[in-house]
Amino acid sequence: MMRESSETRVLVSGATGRMGRRVIEEADARDDAGVVAGVSRELSGEIDGRPIEPASEFESALAEYDPDVLVDFSVPEASQEFVGDCAEADVACVVGTTGFTEGGEAALREASERVPVLHASNFSRGIQALLRAVGNAVHDLPGYDVEVTESHHRHKRDAPSGTANTIIDRIESAGEFDGRVHGREGDALRESDEIGVHARRAGGIRGEHEILLANDHEELRLTHRAGSRAVFADGALDAAVWLTGRTPGRYDFSEVVAE
Structure with a gap:
């Protein structure tokens, strides 16, 4: 009741x-x-x-x-x-x-x-809209490379952020991928079916999330920034x-x- x-x-x-x-x-x-x-x-x-x-x-x-x-x-x-x-x-x-x-x-x-x-x-209501857009984009662009980058303030404990993990879950449910690669170093040739994940921590950033989808001919970027x-x-x-x-x-x- x-x-x-x-x-x-x-x-x-x-x-x-x-x-x-x-x-x-x-x-x-x-x-x-x-x-x-x-x-x-x-x-x-x-x-x-x-x-x-x-x-x-x-x-x-x-x-x-x-x-x-x-x-x-x-x-x-x-x-x-x-x-x-x-x-x-x-x-x-x-x-x-x-x-x-x-x-x-x-x-x-x-x-x-x-x-x-x-x-x-x-x-954020904007993040909810982003999640819907990401799912549609991944579904409509099969075979495109996908990279997720998130940025937060220096005091944030968990990495990747909970929001980034939610975004990646949505990406995985909308396409066919074979795992997540967190950052790259040395001899790290990109695999076509991986999701690249990058976490940045600096200053007082309140929260930024960007999803990049790209092939040899074009790229699509979906970005959300929290101003407050x-x-x-x-x-x-x-x-x-x-x-x-x-x-x-x-x-x-x-x-x-x-x-």
Whole structure:
């Protein structure tokens, strides 16, 4: 049964990180979602008037602030514990953390048996359009060489990015390829059925992804650049509002964009 209240109550994990802070900021401009509190491994106190609790007290924060949904931009090890606690407390989960191991993926699956869980590597609506375009391009250009390059800020942990992996998954589902080659060095002649993957880390780049398709006569480049983290924060809040009140299960951000 869908929730009747006009405002979704959001708890943010990873609240002191770049994305967590931006989610709190963007929620202030909305009337359909409000951040009631945050949790962080780094400090406790307040951000923009929102109480920030230590991550070690996550279960207590769920009980005290009674959120409808968790928006998680933390780290894989913490995230999988948070979603387990949310499943126990009947709190929906929007997860933007990437870099999960098989154990982390299993934790998401287990939580989704009890509460609605939406895990996305990217909450940009533009990326959703890019994924559709990439699938069509690979299907329409069989035999073309494919290279994926992604660039992010110097502090990003996982490489390739979760978004790049999602793009590559779409490429592989739309064509016939025989593996991924991460960077090249030395005697590294390109194979016709490989996908080249390149990750760059520098400065404060918010996120750039380019897909190059080429043969001997032409090339096609599909590129997405994020100008601000606000696009990801707004998308995560859109997902939180959309997910609240839904039945347990795994959901995809493409479903949010489609409505």
